[in-house]
Structure formats: C-alpha cells, structure tokens
Amino acid sequence: MRSGSAGTVRRRAGGKTDRTLIYIPIIHTQADMGKLAPSVRRVTVQKLGRRAWKRNVDVIQQMWAEICRTVEGWELPWDNVRLYQDGLPRCGREAEIVTELAGAGSPNHRLLLSLMKRGATLMGTESPDLLLEEYRLVQQILAAKDPEEAARVEARHEARSRSLLAQRDQYIAGRINESLRAGETGLLFLGMLHSLDSRLAKDIRVTYPICRPPRPRRGAT
Numbered sequence: 001m002r003s004g005s006a007g008t009v010r011r012r013a014g015g016k017t018d019r020t021l022i023y024i025p026i027i028h029t030q031a032d033m034g035k036l037a038p039s040v041r042r043v044t045v046q047k048l049g050r051r052a053w054k055r056n057v058d059v060i061q062q063m064w065a066e067i068c069r070t071v072e073g074w075e076l077p078w079d080n081v082r083l084y085q086d087g088l089p090r091c092g093r094e095a096e097i098v099t100e101l102a103g104a105g106s107p108n109h110r111l112l113l114s115l116m117k118r119g120a121t122l123m124g125t126e127s128p129d130l131l132l133e134e135y136r137l138v139q140q141i142l143a144a145k146d147p148e149e150a151a152r153v154e155a156r157h158e159a160r161s162r163s164l165l166a167q168r169d170q171y172i173a174g175r176i177n178e179s180l181r182a183g184e185t186g187l188l189f190l191g192m193l194h195s196l197d198s199r200l201a202k203d204i205r206v207t208y209p210i211c212r213p214p215r216p217r218r219g220a221t
Contacts, residue, residue, distance in 0.1 A: 019204045021176060021186040024067065025213035026086065027060050028191060031106035036135075039142040047147050064107035070210055071111060071187070078119035082180055083112055084188045089131055090124030090175065098122060108189060115187070123179060127171045134164050165193060173199030180204065 030037045045053045085108070088094055095116070102109040116122055137157050144150035154161075172188075173196045180186045186204075190196070192213050200206065 019180050019182055019184060019186075019201075021180065021188055021200065021204050021206045023196075023206055023208050023213070024071070024187065024189050024210055025192045025208075026067070026108060026189050027063060028087075029060055029064065029106055029108065030057070031104045032087065032101060032108060034101070034104070036138060036142065043142055043144075043147070043150060061107070067210060068107055068111050072114060076185060078115065080184045081115070081120040082184060082186045083115060083120050083122045084125045084172070084176055084186055084190075085109075085112060085122075086125070086172075086190045086194070087131065088122075088125045089128040090126065091128050092124075094122050094124045112189075120187070123175070125172055125175055126168060130164060130168050130171060134161070134168070137161060137164070169194050169196055170199055172196060176204070177201040 030041060033040050041053070044056075048056070085098070088097060091097075098109045098112050098116075102113050112122060137160065140157070141150050141153050144153050172190070172194070176186055176188070176196075177200065188196075190213070194213070197206075
C-alpha cells in the first residue's frame with residue numbers, strides 16, 4: 001500500500017479557498033456489516049472454504065491497520081475536516097451508528113471516532129432509502145440455500161444492483177459537493193466498487209495519498 005506522508009497531505013489540504021477531498025479506498029470488514037455479518041460469513045465460507053475466508057480476513061485486517069496508522073499520523077487542521085463514510089446514512093443518528101459499529105470491532109468506525117475526538121465533523125453521507133433497498137437485495141442473496149441458488153438470485157438482481165450503485169455514487173458526490181466548503185478538507189472512506197470521478201464538482205481537488213481506487217470495468221456503472 002502506497003502511503004502519503006503527513007507533510008504531503010498537509011500541503012495538499014492547506015489552501016484557504018481550496019476544497020480538498022482525500023479519497024481513501026476501503027474494503028469492508030465483517031464488523032461493518034452489522035446484523036448481516038453471520039450470514040455473510042456463512043456464505044463466504046461456503047464459497048471459498050474456511051481457510052481462504054480466514055486468509056481474506058487477515059489481509060483486510062492488515063490493510064486497515066495500515067490505513068489507521070497512516071491517517072492517524074497526519075497533521076491536518078481537524079476542525080476544518082469533514083468525514084464522509086461509505087454506508088453511513090444521512091439520518092440524524094450518524095454518531096450513534098459509528099459508535100455502535102466501533103464497539104462491534106470495526107476498525108473503520110474506530111478510526112472515525114478517533115478523528116472526531118480531534119475535532120473532525122462526521123457527515124451523513126448516503127441516502128437511507130438507497131441503502132435500505134440495497135440491504136434488502138443483499139438479504140435475498142444471503143437467504144439462498146446454497147452458493148448456486150445465491151448466484152442465480154444475484155444474477156437476477158444484477159441490473160438493479162448496478163443501478164443502485166450508480167445512484168449511491170451520485171448521491172455521495174452530491175452530498176460532498178453541497179457540504180464541503182472552501183478551505184475545508186474532506187476525508188472520504190469509500191468501497192472500491194464505487195466511482196465518483198465524473199460526479200464531483202470541478203473545483204474539488206481530489207488526492208489519493210494511500211492508494212488510488214481501481215477503475216471500474218468498461219460497461220459497469
């Protein structure tokens with residue numbers, strides 16, 4: 001994982017009139033999935049086997065250890081930093097949700113709490129309605145009796161899933177565009193399937209000090 005130094009990040013986020021977005025691609029952990037976590041674990045073990053599942057868990061934990069070490073080492077003007085989080089609805093209960101998931105063991109949400117204590121502002125980032133619809137689609141896939149049935153359910157909902165992802169990306173970008181002010185820095189923690197490149201306002205300078213997210217496949221939304 002390529003990391004940016006604290007000095008580099010500080011320089012990039014230092015303009016008085018700039019709007020800077022620090023984009024941190026992430027992979028979700030089991031703890032991020034709330035009530036779906038046991039079902040996700042069961043389906044993943046069925047598909048990959050217990051050893052491969054454990055290997056994936058270890059790799060993701062190592063990735064998060066590096067992200068946390070890097071971000072907590074940055075010397076940003078935290079009172080002028082806004083935190084945008086994949087999967088966090090705009091609902092008025094944002095801090096409560098983050099605290100709950102941090103208590104469940106999510107390194108992502110523990111990091112958010114740490115940055116909030118330094119003065120960063122937590123932002124509701126996503127549409128509750130879109131998240132709820134996606135949650136229900138995932139529930140249908142996880143309710144399948146075996147991997148073959150799960151694959152059929154997933155294929156049946158593929159077009160809607162792609163459309164939902166695109167709508168979520170549009171909402172997230174719009175939320176950042178409207179709420180990130182001149183002279184402020186946004187930290188965006190976003191899953192690697194997302195793509196905001198063409199949706200963010202032209203005056204927002206995007207930096208990738210940890211790693212750049214992979215480009216979406218041609219034809220994907």
